[in-house]
Amino acid sequence: MEGGISSSLGLRPADAFAARLAQAEDARLAVVLGAFVADLHALIDTYAITRSELHGVLLFATEVGHACSDQRQEWALLADVLGLTSGVENQMSRRPVAATPNTLPGPFYRADAPRRRDGESISLDQKGQPLTFRASVVDLDARPVPHAQIEVWQANADGIYENQAPDQQPEFNLRGIFRANALGRATIRTVRPAGYAVPGDGPVGQLMARLAISLIRPAHIHVRITAAGFQPLTTHVFDRSDPALDQDPLFAVHPQLLADFTPAEPGTRGGANAPVPHWCAEHRFTLAPTAPDAAPDTADAQAD
Ligand SMILES: [Fe+2]
Numbered sequence: 001m002e003g004g005i006s007s008s009l010g011l012r013p014a015d016a017f018a019a020r021l022a023q024a025e026d027a028r029l030a031v032v033l034g035a036f037v038a039d040l041h042a043l044i045d046t047y048a049i050t051r052s053e054l055h056g057v058l059l060f061a062t063e064v065g066h067a068c069s070d071q072r073q074e075w076a077l078l079a080d081v082l083g084l085t086s087g088v089e090n091q092m093s094r095r096p097v098a099a100t101p102n103t104l105p106g107p108f109y110r111a112d113a114p115r116r117r118d119g120e121s122i123s124l125d126q127k128g129q130p131l132t133f134r135a136s137v138v139d140l141d142a143r144p145v146p147h148a149q150i151e152v153w154q155a156n157a158d159g160i161y162e163n164q165a166p167d168q169q170p171e172f173n174l175r176g177i178f179r180a181n182a183l184g185r186a187t188i189r190t191v192r193p194a195g196y197a198v199p200g201d202g203p204v205g206q207l208m209a210r211l212a213i214s215l216i217r218p219a220h221i222h223v224r225i226t227a228a229g230f231q232p233l234t235t236h237v238f239d240r241s242d243p244a245l246d247q248d249p250l251f252a253v254h255p256q257l258l259a260d261f262t263p264a265e266p267g268t269r270g271g272a273n274a275p276v277p278h279w280c281a282e283h284r285f286t287l288a289p290t291a292p293d294a295a296p297d298t299a300d301a302q303a304d
Pocket residue numbers: 106108155220222
């Protein structure tokens with residue numbers, strides 16, 4: 001005991017803390033926390049962090065905590081906009097290069113969405129510009145994956161999910177579970193989604209505003225696909241024409257996840273008397289096989 005304490009006397013706080021971690025029973029916690037604290041000490045040295053700057057960090061952390069409630073998780077939002085959530089997701093769900101990238105599910109997923117027939121519309125209020133979305137599911141050799149389950153959920157034309165506005169949209173509006181046919185294909189009738197902003201009225205939003213970082217998510221459809229023998233895929237399909245593609249605050253945009261939203265019939269996009277545009281989009285999803293020794297997929301646990 002005496003030797004352990006005396007041996008750290010005279011060390012810099014960074015080194016003394018690292019020495020104390022040697023006694024920890026949780027080796028992974030000690031290693032990861034040690035690396036984190038070492039990086040923080042390096043920041044102090046490199047940038048000559050002041051007392052008032054440290055106080056500002058502690059004040060910000062306090063505000064983030066106070067902004068949390070049963071309906072809001074400001075810490076999770078902070079992890080999202082710093083790229084930590086997507087970083088962990090990417091690390092935990094590495095797929096072969098040819099497979100469709102997995103992404104975070106976002107906060108608006110519901111596990112109890114209704115099942116829909118092929119070709120059925122998930123727009124229960126018929127508000128918005130109609131969109132026919134054709135999905136196909138294949139394996140790494142481009143062979144169809146028959147009867148895959150394809151679950152979709154999306155915001156409406158105003159960028160709002162039904163569970164954000166239960167008084168303004170029918171329950172389960174713009175979400176549903178489809179079953180692909182024997183060729184791995186499904187047709188989903190919906191409306192064209194709009195992008196939306198993640199919550200900006202709390203301390204995280206204020207920090208992002210100070211940094212001139214956008215909170216606007218580009219328009220997208222969330223998709224979750226499951227099929228026997230394959231790793232579950234939770235991903236997005238983004239509107240390739242959205243100008244916010246390279247600014248997604250959740251870092252979920254991958255080049256493989258872009259889709260063209262094209263007019264169903266030429267000429268329906270313009271003119272003062274033009275009918276409501278009808279759009280088409282299609283996307284092919286490539287599943288990776290389940291690894292023989294794969295750990296359980298954790299995407300479900302994050303679909304909060
Ligand atoms: Fe979303």
